[in-house]
Amino acid sequence: MSSVVIHEYRIPIKGVGRKIIYHFSDTHITEYDALSDENERLCAIEDTREWEGLRLGFARDHGASWDERQLVSAGEHLKNLLSAAGDGDAVVLAGDICDNMSGANLRFLNSALGELSVPFVAVCGNHERAEEFPDGMHFSGMKKPVQVADLGDVILFGIDNARRQISAEQNRALLEVLAYGKPVIVVMHVPVRTEGNAEKFEICGEYFQLNHSKASAEVYEFIDIIKENSGKIAAVLAGHLHFADNSEIAPGVMQYVSDQGILGNLNRYVIGE
Ligand SMILES: [Fe+2]
Numbered sequence: 370m371s372s373v374v375i376h377e378y379r380i381p382i383k384g385v386g387r388k389i390i391y392h393f394s395d396t397h398i399t400e401y402d403a404l405s406d407e408n409e410r411l412c413a414i415e416d417t418r419e420w421e422g423l424r425l426g427f428a429r430d431h432g433a434s435w436d437e438r439q440l441v442s443a444g445e446h447l448k449n450l451l452s453a454a455g456d457g458d459a460v461v462l463a464g465d466i467c468d469n470m471s472g473a474n475l476r477f478l479n480s481a482l483g484e485l486s487v488p489f490v491a492v493c494g495n496h497e498r499a500e501e502f503p504d505g506m507h508f509s510g511m512k513k514p515v516q517v518a519d520l521g522d523v524i525l526f527g528i529d530n531a532r533r534q535i536s537a538e539q540n541r542a543l544l545e546v547l548a549y550g551k552p553v554i555v556v557m558h559v560p561v562r563t564e565g566n567a568e569k570f571e572i573c574g575e576y577f578q579l580n581h582s583k584a585s586a587e588v589y590e591f592i593d594i595i596k597e598n599s600g601k602i603a604a605v606l607a608g609h610l611h612f613a614d615n616s617e618i619a620p621g622v623m624q625y626v627s628d629q630g631i632l633g634n635l636n637r638y639v640i641g642e
């Protein structure tokens with residue numbers, strides 16, 4: 370029996386051929402392996418224990434149901450999520466895939482992504498650090514402040530906002546991609562507080578939102594770019610909350626926040642005509 374729980378959505382986009390996009394986040398893997406030293410092994414065991422409690426705490430606090438099948442390890446969830454997503458046209462990993470940047474976590478992630486035979490965009494979460502991802506690995510795209518995956522008639526645009534910041538260069542890159550004229554799906558870790566989710570954010574706190582009270586002008590510029598280009602931006606895919614939340618950033622631009630991957634949640638979007 371699978372540990373994966375699929376949440377289905379439909380995103381109609383004019384002029385785009387039918388495609389399946391999968392999206393998950395927040396698996397928080399805490400691995401150790403034969404190459405780990407004693408400290409890495411003990412930290413992984415301790416972090417695993419902590420997340421076994423935390424994941425159920427998030428589910429309880431946000432009214433998400435779960436069953437026994439979802440209680441496999443974070444590493445097993447990551448493998449199962451990627452395996453389930455393998456029949457799509459692209460996969461989006463919206464951050465906090467690793468709980469920390471340990472050697473064992475990076476080896477595990479690299480090996481898991483190596484099995485994937487479809488295009489993917491993986492962005493950093495706040496538990497990951499772009500500068501510490503080595504070059505030449507399957508996940509090395511996570512080093513970049515922006516990533517572009519052209520699926521032919523639609524573009525996935527990954528943007529690293531893991532530190533709840535956006536740079537002027539990142540905004541420029543988004544404008545450049547929008548100028549191609551193809552519909553764009555934005556991928557990032559930290560979601561935007563919207564009118565629709567403002568009440569939930571009041572309870573969660575500023576740590577969970579991109580447009581927090583001390584956010585820079587560039588963050589607000591980024592949100593304005595999304596609003597001003599609502600006809601071109603097909604969706605925004607995010608994570609970080611550890612509960613599902615879907616709300617509009619602008620009319621017609623839905624932000625989908627995936628529920629926690631560490632309980633096997635996987636969003637499946639049928640996009641296009
Ligand atoms: Fe997380």
Ligand SMILES: [Fe+2]
Binds near residue numbers: 465494495610
């Ligand atoms: Fe996060």
